[in-house]
Amino acid sequence: MSDRQTLPNRRKSGTGRRKPATGSSSGRAAARRDRKGGKWRRGWFIAVLAILTALPLLFHRHVPNSFGNLGSLLDTFLPWVGVAIPVLIVAAVVRRSATAGMALLVPTIIWGVMYGNLVIPGKSGGPYDLRVLSHNVDAANKDPQRTARDLLTADADIVALEELTSGDLKVYKAELAATYPYMVTRGTVALWSKYQVEESESVDVGFKWTRALRAEVATPEGKVAVYVAHLASVRIGTSGFTSNQRNDTIKQLGEQIAQEKLAGVIVMGDFNGTANDRSLAPLTFGLRSAQGAAGHGFGFTWPASFPMARIDHIMVRGVTPTKAWVMESTGSDHRPVVAELRI
Secondary structure: OOHHHHHHHHHHHHHHHHHHOOHHHHHHHHHHHHHHHHHHHHHHOOOOOOHHHHHHHHHHHHOOOOOOOOOOOHOOOHHHHHHHHHHHHHHHHHOHHHHHHHHHHHHHHHHHHHOOOOOOOOOOOOOEEEEEEEEEOOOOOOOHHHHHHHHHHOOOOOEEEOOOOOOHHHHHHHOOOOOOEEEEEEEEEEEEOOOOEEEEEOOOOOOOOOOOEEEEEOOOOOOEEEEEEEOOOEEEEOOEEHHHHHHHHHHHHOOOHEEEEEOOOHHHHHHHOOOHHHHHHHHHEEEEEEEHHOOOOOOOOOOOOOOOOOOEEEEEEEEEEEEEEEEOOOOOOOOOEEEEEEO
């Protein structure tokens, strides 16, 4: 057979040798490198969202209140920014994105530093001298008798109630009288005590009617000043976070508490703002949150059906919180707060 006759067969055979086999070791290695590199190339959009989640946590104090009190609004619901983190983690896992995973470390660490101590169970309890309770009972409460009986189960030494109507006040007096022989009422706030109330007075916070009081309670360990307050309400609307009236009441109440001469001070009530809200600083300066010092978790109190913010507080000066907690719903739109204190 001649060379010309064998040439086509050689070409055919040569063409087949140039085609790489897809199942070869070099092809599999290249595919692995592509997949590995893809982990870093994928998920950039998720990574950007992770960094954007970290920004309000890190710089919330720099958000101004000049427009719609946006700074205070962010302060109020700041812990909820963290809800975005697990959502983004799931998205990063689905996308198998190493870039997104690394970026998510930033908001996770920041949120953990800010709130980790609240979600990790800590030591609380121990000896106490006084158990106090505060509750906004809700003027629209359909069953104040049930609310009063629920509050009795806490076995508090001092009970502070806010948003009382004249009709509901009669119900609370009847239900609490047997347990609390001493009672003071001023406007829409009231105080019941197992210990003698030696002095009491209304506290002017800028309303036409009384929404705050001061009482001196003679406990077995010494006299303490107890303030009960219901600050002005806030609204969230198209104009932003409307809280100017509340902020005015904060300043007035804060000035009076700053001048308090008794060493032991207990301030209880519905502040219509969280401890993180910068606008509460004139009131909370020098005071210690019982929940922050001796409670577990965020202690959200409002709304009662699904609490999203702690706007009901027990704050102290000159006494030590040893335990704090939030009770279950009593039929009000708020939940009661309780604290045990060592004088």
